[in-house]
Structures are given as C-alpha cells and as structure tokens.
Amino acid sequence: MYVEGGHYPDVFAYKVNMSCNHCAEPACLPTCPTGAIWKREADGIVDIDSTLCIGCRRCEAACPYGAPQWNPKEQIVQKCNMCVDEIDAGRKPYCVMACMMRVLDIGPIEALWNASTRRRRWAPTTSRCAR
Amino acid sequence: VLLPIATHFERHDVALPWYKGHYYIHRPKVIEPMGESKTDLQVYTELCYRLEALDPALKGLGKRYNPKAERNYFDNPDAVDEAYLVDWWKKVQDHQGVKMGWEEFKRRGVYKFTFDKPHVAFREQIEKGEPFETPSGKIEIFSTTLARSPTGPRPSTATRFRRSRSGSSLSSGWVTSAKVKQHPFHLITPHPRWRTHSIFHNIPWLRETYQQEVTINASDAGRLGIATGDIVEVWNERGKVVVPAYVTERCMPGVLVIYEGSWMDLDKHGRRSLGQPGLPDQGRAQPRRRLRLQHDPGQHPQEHAGASPRLGQPGDGALLHLPPGFLIMTKKLDMKQVKVALTRKVAQTYEPVKPKQQLGFIHHNVDCIGCRACEIACKDKNGLPPGRASAA
Numbered sequence: 001m002y003v004e005g006g007h008y009p010d011v012f013a014y015k016v017n018m019s020c021n022h023c024a025e026p027a028c029l030p031t032c033p034t035g036a037i038w039k040r041e042a043d044g045i046v047d048i049d050s051t052l053c054i055g056c057r058r059c060e061a062a063c064p065y066g067a068p069q070w071n072p073k074e075q076i077v078q079k080c081n082m083c084v085d086e087i088d089a090g091r092k093p094y095c096v097m098a099c100m101m102r103v104l105d106i107g108p109i110e111a112l113w114n115a116s117t118r119r120r121r122w123a124p125t126t127s128r129c130a131r
Numbered sequence: 132v133l134l135p136i137a138t139h140f141e142r143h144d145v146a147l148p149w150y151k152g153h154y155y156i157h158r159p160k161v162i163e164p165m166g167e168s169k170t171d172l173q174v175y176t177e178l179c180y181r182l183e184a185l186d187p188a189l190k191g192l193g194k195r196y197n198p199k200a201e202r203n204y205f206d207n208p209d210a211v212d213e214a215y216l217v218d219w220w221k222k223v224q225d226h227q228g229v230k231m232g233w234e235e236f237k238r239r240g241v242y243k244f245t246f247d248k249p250h251v252a253f254r255e256q257i258e259k260g261e262p263f264e265t266p267s268g269k270i271e272i273f274s275t276t277l278a279r280s281p282t283g284p285r286p287s288t289a290t291r292f293r294r295s296r297s298g299s300s301l302s303s304g305w306v307t308s309a310k311v312k313q314h315p316f317h318l319i320t321p322h323p324r325w326r327t328h329s330i331f332h333n334i335p336w337l338r339e340t341y342q343q344e345v346t347i348n349a350s351d352a353g354r355l356g357i358a359t360g361d362i363v364e365v366w367n368e369r370g371k372v373v374v375p376a377y378v379t380e381r382c383m384p385g386v387l388v389i390y391e392g393s394w395m396d397l398d399k400h401g402r403r404s405l406g407q408p409g410l411p412d413q414g415r416a417q418p419r420r421r422l423r424l425q426h427d428p429g430q431h432p433q434e435h436a437g438a439s440p441r442l443g444q445p446g447d448g449a450l451l452h453l454p455p456g457f458l459i460m461t462k463k464l465d466m467k468q469v470k471v472a473l474t475r476k477v478a479q480t481y482e483p484v485k486p487k488q489q490l491g492f493i494h495h496n497v498d499c500i501g502c503r504a505c506e507i508a509c510k511d512k513n514g515l516p517p518g519r520a521s522a523a
Contacts, residue, residue: 002501008348008380015501017494019509024489030480034464035472039479044486052472054462071515075462082490083512098508103498109491 017104019080019095020067022046028059028068028079040084044109047081050074082106135168142170143212145219153250154243155223157236160209170208172197177205314367316351316387323390324502332394335517340503344377346388352378365389371400 004013022039026046029037036052037059039045048059048068053076059068060077068079083093091097096104139146141164146156164170169177180193180202197204200211220233229242236242255261262268266275325341326332345365347357357363359378364371365387374389382388510517 004379004381006380008350008382008384011381013381014496015499016496017492017499017505019492019505022489022491025483029476032476034469035474035476038472038475039484040486041484042487044484044489049472052464052469054464073516078513080509082492087490094508094512095505098504100502100504101498101500103495104505105493106490107493109489112491112493 017095018065018067020046020082021065022082027062027064031058031062033058043082043087045082045084045087046079047084048077048079050076050078053077134174135166136174137164137168137170141165141168143209143216145216153246154241155236157240159237169205172212173205173208176200315385316365317385318365318367318387318389320389320391323392325390326392329392329394332392336507339517340507342375342377343390343393344375345372346377346379346382348382348384348386349378349380350384352376 001016001018002013003016004011006012022045024044026037026039029039029046032048033056034052034054036049036054038047038049040047055070055075055077057068057070057077059079060066060070068077071078083091083095086093092106096106099105139158140161142158143160144158146158148154148156176193176197179189179196183189183192193200193202197211199214200208204211217233220229220236223229224231227244231239231242251257253263256263263270265271322328323341325337326334331337345363352358357376357378359376361376362373363376364373366372372389507517509515
C-alpha cells in the first residue's frame with residue numbers, strides 16, 4: 001500500500017506492507033457462515049479453509065484492512081495465511097524471503113513490540129552475515 | 132551477419148553493480164544458451180580460429196586471443212570460464228584485501244566490502260577543500276572548457292532556462308521559450324524502475340507492479356478537472372500519448388512525468404497508447420462491480436462459464452432471472468465438516484483464541500522501495516495470475 005500526503009513542496013510518501021494482521025479478535029471470523037475462518041492456537045495465524053468457503057464475501061466486507069480478497073476464478077475469498085506450510089516447515093513466508101531490501105520480516109509479536117528481534121537483515125559480508 | 136549472443140543468464144560471470152558500488156555479484160549460468168546462441172567470448176574465439184585458417188600471418192591467433200581455451204571452447208565454455216574467474220578472484224584477493232575464497236563467494240553470491248567509516252563522494256573536496264579537476268576547480272554547470280573550445284561555446288543551461296523572478300514554478304516562466312503559451316507543461320521522461328529502458332516491458336509479472344501513467348501535480352490537475360485514473364492525452368507537435376493520469380502533490384507544478392521505454396502501440400489516430408494492454412486501466416477506470424457474480428471477461432479470460440467444475444452453466448441463472456453471462460456457485464460442502472467448523476467458529480467468536488505465541492509481520496517502511504516483490508512472491512506461491520486483483 002502506497003501512502004502519500006502534504007502539499008508541494010512539503011510532501012511525504014511511504015509504503016506499507018499490510019497483508020493480514022492476524023488479529024487478536026479477527027473481525028472476519030464471526031462473519032463466516034460456514035466456519036471456514038479460524039485462528040490457530042499455536043501461532044495465532046488466521047486462515048481460511050478454502051474447501052469450506054462458499055464465496056459469500058462477508059469477511060471481505062467485515063475486515064477494516066482489506067485482507068480477505070475475492071478470487072473471481074475460484075469464486076472464493078482468499079487471504080494471507082503467513083504461508084502456514086512454510087511456517088510449519090520452519091521457514092519464513094514467501095513475501096519475507098522475496099524482500100530484496102530486507103525490510104519485511106515476521107516474528108513473535110512481543111519481540112516485534114520491544115524491538116528485540118533483528119531489525120534488519122543485511123546482505124552477506126565478511127563481518128556480518130545473515131544465515 | 133547477425134549472430135545470436137547469449138544473455139547474462141546464459142553465461143558464467145561476475146559483475147559490479149551499476150554504477151560501481153561496494154560489492155561484487157556472482158552471476159552463475161542459470162540456463163544453457165537458448166537456440167544457437169553463444170557468448171561473445173565463444174564467438175570471438177571461434178572467429179579467431181577461423182581467421183587463423185584463412186591467413187598464415189595470423190597463425191596462433193585463436194590461442195593468443197583466448198589462451199585458456201581449446202577449439203572446443205565453442206561447444207563447452209564452462210571449465211575455461213571458471214578458470215578465468217578463479218584467476219580474476221585471486222587478483223581481487225591480492226589487490227583489494229579480500230579474504231573470502233572463490234567457492235565461498237560463489238556460494239554467497241555477493242561480496243560486500245566493509246569500510247571503517249562511511250564512503251562519502253568527493254570527501255577530499257568537501258572536507259579538505261581540494262579543487263575539482265576543472266579550470267575553476269569547482270563543479271562547473273557552465274563549462275569553461277567548452278566555452279573556450281574552437282567550435283565555440285555551446286548554449287549553456289543558463290541561457291536556455293532562466294529562473295523567473297516571481298517564483299520557482301516552471302509554469303510561471305522558468306522556460307522562456309515562446310512555445311510555453313501553447314505548451315504550458317514541461318514533460319520529463321525518467322528511466323523507469325520496472326524495466327530497463329524498454330527491455331522487460333512485455334513481462335506480465337513486471338507489468339503488474341506499476342502503471343504506465345502521466346504524473347501531474349494536484350493543482351494543475353484540479354485546474355484541468357483531471358482526477359487520478361482519468362485517461363488523458365498528452366501531446367505536442369511531435370506526437371501524442373494516451374495514458375491514465377496520476378494526480379499527486381509530489382510532482383512539481385507545471386511538470387508532467389511519463390516514464391520512458393514503454394512499447395509503441397499506435398491507435399488509428401496515430402496516438403501512442405502507452406498503457407497497453409491495460410488501456411484503459413481496468414482497475415481504476417471501470418466502475419466497481421456491483422454484483423459479485425458478474426462475469427468479468429476482461430480480467431480472467433479463462434474463467435468463462437464451465438471452465439471450473441464449481442461454476443454453474445450460464446443457463447442456471449435463468450431460474451433466478453439473471454441475465455446471460457452470470458454465474459451461480461454450485462459448490463457442494465461436506466455438512467459434517469461445516470458443523471465442526473461452525474462449532475469452532477462459535478467458540479472462537481465468544482472466547483477469542485489466546486495463542487501460545489502470536490506471530491506478526493514487521494515492515495520497516497523507511498527502507499522499503501515499493502518494488503512489490505513481496506506481492507509477486509505471494510501470487511507465485513498461491514498460483515494467482517499476474518495482473519491486478521479483481522476490480523470487484
């Protein structure tokens with residue numbers, strides 16, 4: 001998401017990557033008529049069971065962040081599930097792995113709040129190297 | 132004679148980032164050269180051997196040109212290329228104090244130099260007041276060398292553009308040409324971030340990361356009644372382009388921006404519609420779809436009725452008095468599963484899940500360049516097609 005504001009010449013702009021916030025109390029979850037949306041106990045990831053989604057799009061309307069998105073081909077709603085299969089395999093989501101500026105990352109929310117997580121990953125060098 | 136030359140994806144090489152930079156990049160051969168293409172070095176080596184055969188005076192030319200190679204280099208260059216690169220890396224290690232080995236460099240893909248203090252361009256000139264290598268010793272916008280050249284001085288920037296006394300806006304008279312009355316806008320055409328000049332314009336995955344558009348300042352746009360997404364024609368006596376407008380405060384008043392390098396697409400009026408095939412930009416120019424089941428042939432040609440077993444035939448709509456082309460969903464659900472899911476949903480609704488550990492995203496948007504690689508990676512993983520999300 002691209003955000004800009006101000007008036008020329010005093011302007012600002014920045015980008016926000018906000019796929020899904022995996023909320024503590026997801027607004028999408030109670031709206032699902034088939035119970036396809038659920039929050040995982042292990043890591044708090046909010047996911048949609050595509051086999052149960054009937055494409056009513058109520059979750060899409062309920063989410064204030066636009067996370068659930070309509071797939072016209074499949075006639076279902078899909079959303080970010082933080083690549084649960086990658087998480088379960090001990091890896092990071094595709095978006096994080098693809099970030100060439102190393103500005104996107106995931107981690108336990110407390111660690112993100114108190115900034116104890118590694119703030120930024122660097123390209124490999126002789127002195128500091130991200131493994 | 133036109134010889135097909137391999138791309139850098141098809142040969143083993145190393146590179147410095149453009150332009151210069153504090154790191155080396157390893158460029159492995161990703162695929163074998165396509166078709167009959169060969170690398171430059173293969174072609175020149177082979178040419179040397181063939182010239183050698185034609186003229187006795189050129190004896191040994193092939194070996195002189197490419198000492199590490201035999202004649203079979205034309206068919207398999209890999210070992211020789213590797214040998215040259217190993218030699219080069221030894222030089223790098225000796226001359227630039229690099230300790231990392233060649234194999235390690237290949238494994239990591241990048242070697243980044245570290246400095247004791249940040250690199251500052253023109254540090255000597257800035258900190259010690261050393262002169263630049265110009266007649267005046269300063270950075271010369273008006274070149275005194277050119278002014279004294281035998282061909283006479285070239286018109287300086289200062290005589291072609293003169294800042295007005297009244298203000299900094301271009302539209303208020305920076306450009307002094309008489310044409311300004313007919314052409315109130317100054318068009319700049321920067322290099323695009325999303326392609327290399329015109330190369331890669333036709334890559335769908337890259338096309339999805341940007342919109343070929345004209346950027347216009349909000350006050351100029353307001354005066355002309357232009358909103359973001361409006362299709363506008365930009366013209367002078369040299370030609371015309373038709374593009375969607377992007378209205379922003381981040382553009383200087385009186386200046387328009389259209390990125391160079393998009394492919395030519397003349398319409399019947401001789402105008403260039405740069406944004407093709409997304410013209411008019413479907414994501415913005417079309418009204419929002421009001422009915423969720425409406426068929427949208429523009430976005431997903433493959434989604435015609437019957438393409439997916441989950442979709443009903445257009446005729447099904449007749450029962451609901453829907454016009455042809457509308458689809459109804461006929462997904463069959465396992466009601467046992469639904470019952471379990473609903474129980475879970477009710478439980479999670481009334482008592483929010485307290486996960487053992489809550490994972491979250493963190494995004495340092497100060498350093499984000501908006502390349503949208505994250506979005507493309509997501510679509511790649513989830514099998515979603517390139518192109519904008521549905522205009523629903």
